[in-house]
Amino acid sequence: MxxxxxxxxxxxxxxxxxxxxxxxxxxxxxxxxxxxxxxxxxxxxxxxxxxxxxxxxxxxxxxxxxxxxxxxxxxxxxxxxxxxxxxxxxxxxxxxxxxxxxxxxxxxxxxxxxxxxxxxxxxxxxxxxxxxxxxxxxxxxxxxxxxxxxxxxxxxxxxxxxxxxxxxxxxxxxxxxxLGYARGNFMNEASSIGLYCAVSKALPGSELPFPGSKANYFTFNCWxxxxxxxxxxxxxxxxxxxxxxxxxxMNGDTESFQNLWPHLATRFGCKIPDPMFPNGGVLNTKGYSSYESLTIPLQNRPPLQASASSLGLSSDPLVKKSPELFLQVDPEKWARREDVNEAWASLRDKYNLDQKAWDEATWDFLVLTMGRDWSCVASMSKARKLGWTGYADTWEELEDTFRELEEGGVLPPAEQLRRDF
CATH class of the missing domain: 3.40.50.720 (NAD(P)-binding Rossmann-like Domain)
Structure with a gap:
């Protein structure tokens, strides 16, 4: 033992x-x-x-x-x-x-x-x-x-x-x-995404704008x-x-927000805006007229520089230009809006939710995960060759996490939310 x-x-x-x-x-x-x-x-x-x-x-x-x-x-x-x-x-x-x-x-x-x-x-x-x-x-x-x-x-x-x-x-x-939940710990991406979706449902029109860039919407990622x-x-x-x-x-699948976002809209009873990216989603141009966008220039060369010589990219502009994060909806400013806080308060009171979940939500998680225009995909071959066979479906894991967040008083029950708003 x-x-x-x-x-x-x-x-x-x-x-x-x-x-x-x-x-x-x-x-x-x-x-x-x-x-x-x-x-x-x-x-x-x-x-x-x-x-x-x-x-x-x-x-x-x-x-x-x-x-x-x-x-x-x-x-x-x-x-x-x-x-x-x-x-x-x-x-x-x-x-x-x-x-x-x-x-x-x-x-x-x-x-x-x-x-x-x-x-x-x-x-x-x-x-x-x-x-x-x-x-x-x-x-x-x-x-x-x-x-x-x-x-x-x-x-x-x-x-x-x-x-x-x-x-x-x-x-x-x-x-x-x-993706997971620990009681009393709100520093995770799932709780921020869930709060964004739930409050969006409670706002007039129940639209669910994708906060990040158009490039991010189509990149591939692992969770x-x-x-x-x-x-x-x-x-x-x-x-x-x-x-x-x-x-x-990683879970073992490859995902993207172009697939996950419609699932989120359906789960929380929201509507997908069309167009999702006003002004074509062009970097540094205002997206939704009623929301503030965000641009964060990074002060370093992209990590691709480390492999530039072996990839034949030493002189390519891709490795010379400092990257930027761009979001057509700034999550931190969104969370400070009066109408957003009123919507949250109505959810909190109606479903007896934990105010700490809102006060301690880490909106900066969304700034990075939705603002970048590069994919984040890794290989699991090293572990697989040693016998690891574990796998999880990312959407199913996200749904399970949302259910835990509902039980923990962080999110309203989705079925009731869809019915009540």
Whole structure:
């Protein structure tokens, strides 16, 4: 029988991993680490209060008497400044590893699974070579071009060094746009999309404009179910040959908003505007006359620059021009509109919804995922060759997430919403 330790237990990925560890009969003990108790009432789960921003000594005290063969590290702290983001998140991991060593808990480790993401490939910086492969070059001062620091790279270096010294194995997972729900945690794309759709239904006319650019509407992307990611992590923890590797983790299908948006409109009872893109969706031109658009020039070269020589694109304008994000509806300004807030208030009061869901909604998720004009598609071949067969349908996972959000008082029940408005 095995034991597991999960950090970031109140987040989407961490809570999903705990859920699947509970169901896995090969695990007899699960330690959940977070500042707030996630409320898992199960005999094999023991919550350990821990602040990963505390000192090594404080964490070692919390770890007293705690050890596990398999560690799932899902902790993450958001920061706007890339340098601060790197410092905070690398320190979290480094101090935790030192605390494990200080207590001797590192001697029991077999594999340590670190959750990272597609920022590994610079999806937030511009177009990169597609599909993403785990051995693609890192975005670090290639051919005289520099990019903002990437904390995933440094975390992986810290983890690799600790594993080599400790004699255990590591794994880093790269999910993209994770779909899931964790109670009290509103930092996810699905809740922002769901709130946008529900409020749009309650507004006069019930139209559902696509906030992003026309190019984004037609790009291809991958999403990752939090449940599928959890299943992958449990598989990777014990799969022969999987140790000391980085893995892309996606649902396995390829999707686009041109397919998802009509599904969303149907589910929430909204109407698809026609034309969807007034003025032809031309970049930097106003879309809907009643909404404010948004343009964000990025200050870096696109990640494609890292592969330009091997692709024969060194002099191509595609790799020379700094990218831009463009949205015909600015989500953050939309969420501050008086009519939008009145519509939200009517939904909140009618269906007894959680005001925190609105106050803490992360509209900046939509700025990136809908404002970019480049695809984000990765290969799962590396994991498939080792025996991974997991698959999830992205729309079905999104619907399941919406149902969880409805049960959690974040979104109104879709069937009632369609009937009432």
């Amino acid at each position: 095995s034991s597991a330790l999960v950090t970031g237990a109140t987040g989407m990925t961490g809570s999903a991993i705990i859920h699947h560890l509970i169901k896995d009969g090969s695990y007899e003990k699960v330690y959940s680490f977070s500042r707030r108790n996630p409320g898992n009432q199960h005999p094999k789960v023991q919550h350990v209060p821990m602040d990963l921003q505390s000192s090594v000594e404080a964490m070692a005290h919390s770890l007293n008497g705690v050890s596990a063969e398999y560690i799932y590290f899902c902790a993450y702290l958001a920061r706007d400044d890339p340098t601060e983001l790197l410092h905070v998140n690398v320190t979290l991991l480094s101090n935790f590893l030192q605390a494990l060593k200080a207590t001797g808990a590192d001697k029991k480790i077999k594999r340590f699974i670190l959750t990272c993401g597609f920022k590994q490939y610079g999806v937030h910086l511009g177009q990169a070579k597609q599909p993403f492969l785990e051995d693609d070059p890192l975005l670090e001062n290639i051919e005289g071009v520099s990019w903002p620091p990437n904390f995933y790279y440094e975390q992986q270096r810290v983890l690799t060094e600790a594993a080599a010294k400790g004699g255990w194995e590591w794994i880093a997972t790269l999910p993209e746009d994770v 990752t179910s939090a449940n599928l990611h959890a299943k992958f992590c449990l598989w990777a923890a014990k799969a022969p040959g999987a140790g000391n590797n980085i893995f892309n983790v």
